[in-house]
Amino acid sequence: MSIILESDFYNRDCLEVAPELVGKILVHRLTDGQILRLRITETEAYRGEEDKACHASKGRTKRTELLYGDSGVIYIYLCYGMHWLMNVVTGTNGTAQGVLFRAGYDKNGPARLTKYLKIDGGENGKKIFGGDVWVEDDGERPAIKTAPRVGIDYAGEYWKNKEWRFIAEYGGEK
DNA sequence: TTAGTGATATCC
DNA sequence: GATATCACTAAA
Numbered sequence: 001m002s003i004i005l006e007s008d009f010y011n012r013d014c015l016e017v018a019p020e021l022v023g024k025i026l027v028h029r030l031t032d033g034q035i036l037r038l039r040i041t042e043t044e045a046y047r048g049e050e051d052k053a054c055h056a057s058k059g060r061t062k063r064t065e066l067l068y069g070d071s072g073v074i075y076i077y078l079c080y081g082m083h084w085l086m087n088v089v090t091g092t093n094g095t096a097q098g099v100l101f102r103a104g105y106d107k108n109g110p111a112r113l114t115k116y117l118k119i120d121g122g123e124n125g126k127k128i129f130g131g132d133v134w135v136e137d138d139g140e141r142p143a144i145k146t147a148p149r150v151g152i153d154y155a156g157e158y159w160k161n162k163e164w165r166f167i168a169e170y171g172g173e174k
Numbered sequence: 175t176t177a178g179t180g181a182t183a184t185c186c
Numbered sequence: 187g188a189t190a191t192c193a194c195t196a197a198a
Contacts, residue, residue, distance in 0.1 A: 053193070
């Protein structure tokens, strides 16, 4: 029995949401009805304008607009011209927080994850419940370890060294 | 280690 | 309009 995570889950600080998303199942229902599921094994928190690694630190722009909106909104970003990175907006409105889905079981890397789930910019701005993309909790609670975030050298030592990356220590099933 | 790729932001 | 930058991956 799986429970779909809804508004209450996402409407909290990203540092609470990010570790809890680890071990959950990300689901995408395609237009042809096919269901793709993937267990989340790694997430990262991006916490508002003060976090230099967060896109919102540059201020409110067309792109980061979504981060300032409702929690539970899917924020998808095209990186390096070919990789879709998926985030979900967390926290109360206006705090510009988000959680990046960094990896899934057997799928290391944020772009591999979206590629596997066939998620692209078309899902950007949609809600992560009540639509074609959602996260389920099947009760699994893997052990979690933390680590510094990656790929954000530009953010400076202070933010770079924050342990806001959450990784499942997996032995679990798919 | 390096090339590839294109949207976005920033600077004319 | 032009350029610099980027939360990456695959191939070597």
